[in-house]
Amino acid sequence: MKGFEHLEQELQDMKDAGTFRELVPIESDQAEKVTIDGRELIQLSSNNYLGLTTHPRLKLAAVKAVEKYGAGTGSVRTIAGTFNMHNDFEKKLAEFKHTEATLVLQSGFTANQAVLASILSKEDVVISDELNHASIIDGIRLTKADRKIYKHVDMKSLEEALQTSGDYRSRLVVTDGVFSMDGNIAPLPEIVELCEKYDAIIMVDDAHASGVLGRNGRGTVDHFDLNGRVHIQVGTLSKAVGVLGGYIASTQAVRDYLIQKGRPFLFSTSHPPAVTAACSEAIDVLLEEPELIERLWDNTNYLKKGLKKLGFDTGKSETPITPVIVGDERKSHEFSDKLREYGVFAQGIAFPTVAKGQARVRTIVTAEHSRKTLDEALKAFQKAGKELHIIK
């Protein structure tokens, strides 16, 4: 298109560099194996940690909600799009999270944007881990507050940033609970101690810890027994919870403030009834079927151990996200392609999602994988890894 020649050139450059991404359509439901291009592949790329996307209780709740309330809500929450079920679900979620209140947004992405862009002003400063998720980075871009970036999980670097932030009205420290590309857990107890020492507000993005860490999947704050000491928890309903959405768990005042000022909340239509009903059912499933989380962790340990034994570099992962670090960008995509040839769907991830030279294939196990399937996956990793000289 005339005027867009530079975009076409950029796309060509990506293709030449082997970093251009194609969307991969799935032809089945989201299970331990998925159908892609007519072939059944072991799914090691989804965030469906507990298999809840297809849980019969969630499906039934969604169907019933559609039948009773219809397919959509027809309005933003603040005008005519708040149904009883939205408020009821937020109360249930607050009880689950042991916080005063919660507010649900369309996605985890918009939840981070809503908080960071609205609760901070030019008198404030936000202090962020350098490897925080893109939605935090974009939220920070939208705020008028000053910003400081500390080195990844480096408490010395965080303390330096806090020491030089005494003149601001408020200091907000924000971290991912679980880092999405490496699967490591933030050192939350140390972060909390520093924030208490310097009187700073703490915000944790628990997208990959919601439904995964803590009692019944309450997240990293519960995992570290820090309930009541972290001011703002952002979570997602789109990954382990199996549906869609993001939430902010905090005080009633934060909830009320976001309803007045959180732009993605104010200006975007509320969740369809099926989404809210399925999310609500998912919380009950987390409470009533803890064996799902146990199975997730058993599978996590099994796959991680297997990959390490084969000689792969799995970085510093401590969670169901296990990267297999390859380094070279093109090679990580070749590795992913070869795995696919051998029956495994595990996507290659390269710059800019991870640093240059840190390209990888990222694996995520779920509670749904059987041992037999994980053994098949490990065999495929071994074969592909040897052929590409990633392992001996």
Ligand code: PMP
């Ligand atoms: N935060 C982190 C750390 C994430 O990994 C993601 C999802 N990629 C999000 C926020 C956004 O969550 P959602 O998919 O619900 O928008």
